[in-house]
Amino acid sequence: NxxxxxxxxxQVLKTGQSMTLQCAQDMNHNSMYxxxxxxxxxxxxxxxxxxxxxxxxxxxxxxxxxSRLNKREFSLRLESAAPSQTSVYFCASSLQGAWGIQYFGAxxxxxxx
Amino acid sequence: xxxxxxxxxxxxxxxGENATMNCSYKTSINNLQWYRQNSGRGLVHLILIRSNERxxxxxxxxxxxxxxxxxxxxxxxxxxxxxxxSYFCATGPSRGGATNKLIFxxxxxxxxxx
Numbered sequence: 765n766x767x768x769x770x771x772x773x774x775q776v777l778k779t780g781q782s783m784t785l786q787c788a789q790d791m792n793h794n795s796m797y798x799x800x801x802x803x804x805x806x807x808x809x810x811x812x813x814x815x816x817x818x819x820x821x822x823x824x825x826x827x828x829x830x831s832r833l834n835k836r837e838f839s840l841r842l843e844s845a846a847p848s849q850t851s852v853y854f855c856a857s858s859l860q861g862a863w864g865i866q867y868f869g870a871x872x873x874x875x876x877x
Numbered sequence: 878x879x880x881x882x883x884x885x886x887x888x889x890x891x892x893g894e895n896a897t898m899n900c901s902y903k904t905s906i907n908n909l910q911w912y913r914q915n916s917g918r919g920l921v922h923l924i925l926i927r928s929n930e931r932x933x934x935x936x937x938x939x940x941x942x943x944x945x946x947x948x949x950x951x952x953x954x955x956x957x958x959x960x961x962x963s964y965f966c967a968t969g970p971s972r973g974g975a976t977n978k979l980i981f982x983x984x985x986x987x988x989x990x991x
Contacts, residue, residue, distance in 0.1 A: 854919055
């Protein structure tokens with residue numbers, strides 16, 4: 765049972781490049797989330813998907829787009845990367861949304877030069 | 878904006894001592910959760926306490942919740958070097974809230990010296 769799998773683990777981009785971070789969960793969870801973590805800032809929610817077919821903005825959505833491809837997969841896209849998007853990105857999933865436990869992936873370390 | 882604020886921001890103790898960290902929040906909640914993050918890893922859930930509960934135990938962990946003061950504490954007893962990590966509280970909105978998301982605090986960095 766893999767849980768939440770994120771790819772890639774590391775990525776270096778140049779300013780203006782685009783990329784997609786992939787996330788998949790095998791726990792049949794309804795809700796999925798994308799967070800970024802910066803030093804001293806804790807976790808900040810970028811986008812979330814309460815259920816298949818729906819997505820909503822979180823606290824810091826600017827510069828990002830998401831796709832809930834199916835119940836298992838939730839991808840995060842940076843269309844034109846900026847140095848301010850250098851961060852560690854975490855995907856999480858939950859069966860009961862904010863009323864239950866969230867399970868996290870191992871993270872993607874992204875550097876934008 | 879952060880809902881949960883942990884205190885202290887950093888804590889250093891000796892192995893075998895108890896560690897206490899606190900979390901304060903601002904709005905009504907359905908539940909409060911504590912997570913641990915080892916360096917370079919994802920967050921791992923530790924314990925969930927619902928708004929109608931006052932205390933919960935799990936192994937060496939004890940969590941209390943005071944909804945009148947909008948605060949929670951996490952106690953780790955008989956700490957070990959392996960407990961060295963960052964600890965985050967997260968709050969889930971009360972029913973009727975407009976969101977389906979946890980809000981995380983900024984964390985307490987615990988260092989347990991062998």
